[in-house]
Amino acid sequence: MxxxxxxxxxxxxxxxxxxxxxxxxxxxxxxxxxxxxxxxxxxxxxxxxxxxxxxxxxxxxxxxxxxxxxxxxxxxxxxxxxxxxxxxxxxxxxxxxxxxxxxxxxxxxxxxxxxxxxxxxxxxxxxxxxxxxxxxxxxxxxxxxxxxxxxxxxxxxxxxxxxVRDDIFTGDKAQGYQLTGFNQNKKVLLVMGGSLGSKNINTAIRENLSSLLNDYQIIHITGQGQSDESFSQPGYMQYMFVKEELPHLYAITDTIVSRAGSNAIFEFLSLRKPMLLIPLGLDQSRGDQIENARLFEEQGYGSVLQETDLTSTTLIAALEVIENNRLAMINKMTHSRLxxxxxxxxxxxxxxxxxxx
CATH class of the missing domain: 3.40.50.2000 (Glycogen Phosphorylase B;)
Incomplete structure (x- = not known):
């Protein structure tokens, strides 16, 4: 064969x-x-x-x-x-x-x-x-x-x-904390903007960094050439891209902010990670991510924030919705057909x- x-x-x-x-x-x-x-x-x-x-x-x-x-x-x-x-x-x-x-x-x-x-x-x-x-x-x-x-x-x-790839289930929390130097007693927010990164998502995270760091430690996958060392500080770890580290970073993650590419969001679903999805808009795509995000929101796996509505204020508000509904989202994901x-x-x-x- x-x-x-x-x-x-x-x-x-x-x-x-x-x-x-x-x-x-x-x-x-x-x-x-x-x-x-x-x-x-x-x-x-x-x-x-x-x-x-x-x-x-x-x-x-x-x-x-x-x-x-x-x-x-x-x-x-x-x-x-x-x-x-x-x-x-x-x-x-x-x-x-x-x-x-x-x-x-x-x-x-x-x-x-x-x-x-x-x-x-x-x-x-x-x-x-x-x-x-x-x-x-x-x-x-x-x-x-x-x-x-x-x-x-x-x-x-x-x-x-x-x-869903088998290797995403092989993550080790100890290695995740070792890679990041994070505290095991504080929640972790993982931010990913797709294979090329997202300037708009990166900007929104950095504009809210001091506020976000009150509640989260942040793993920020910025995309090639989009890391900015001027923002480096305890509790904020930047990667331009990750490969073999990703399962270990998933293992310590509580909440994810991401684009809405199908392969990625099914990984989040299978790992039971509540997600805030910011899909590519119609100015950058044919709208496929908008549809993917809509269906996941309707099924209770996460929330959606359209990129046209993305501001410092709306980002914080959307994450509050995730935290207020965390247990319900995890329960929905647990009973999903994978x-x-x-x-x-x-x-x-x-x-x-x-x-x-």
């Missing part, structure tokens, strides 16, 4: 593939990865899985609006199909697993041309443009949210819920790959 994984452009289009690959390797399944030539997926896959063959292909951006650049990108996508066709014809995987992002469209089209079955996984409530296009050529479409099923033909769609582990999802992929053979 050989699986070709594809997905890229953002860490959200890579992280589930990164959770599945070790499970596949355990079962002696050969894995290859098809991504862009310079995207975030290339760095992550080559760093984490140096033994996995990585193939970079041409990739154009898919836009929902008219632009002269669209003409150039049509050519890039066509070249990407040719690139992917050559890779797939040579490697002959049994199945393609696609996580989304512009780079996946040429791969899915080439797989269809070669008669290779494709399974797509959609993280958000509403499918992204790349996955909408890919759906036409795919055999199966997995959804993270049950609400997504209404956007997909019934015969193709399966609701699998959020996929979905598939990476091992369970891999088994479903393998079962679906065999159907119709």
């Amino acid at each position: 050989k699986i070709a994984f594809t997905g890229g452009g953002t860490i959200g289009h890579v992280v589930i593939n990164m959770a599945l690959i070790p499970e596949a390797v355990k079962q002696n399944i050969e894995c290859i990865y098809i991504g862009s030539k310079t995207g975030i997926e290339k760095e992550n896959i080559k760093t984490q899985f140096p033994d996995i063959k990585y193939f970079g292909i041409s990739s154009g951006k898919l836009r929902r609006y008219f632009s002269v650049e669209n003409l150039k990108d049509v050519i890039k996508v066509q070249k990407g199909v040719a690139d992917a066709y050559r890779v797939l014809r040579k490697e002959r995987p049994d199945i393609v697993f696609s996580k989304g992002g512009f780079v996946t469209v040429p791969v899915i089209i080439a797989a269809k041309m070669l008669g290779i079955k494709t399974i797509i996984h959609e993280s958000d409530v509403t499918p992204g443009l790349a996955n909408k296009i890919g759906l036409k050529f795919a055999a199966k479409f997995y959804t993270t949210f049950e609400e997504t099923l209404k956007y997909v033909p019934a015969g193709k769609a399966d609701f699998v819920g959020g996929i 979905s598939y582990t990476p091992a369970q999802l891999l088994q479903k992929i393998l079962d679906d790959a065999k159907q119709g053979d």
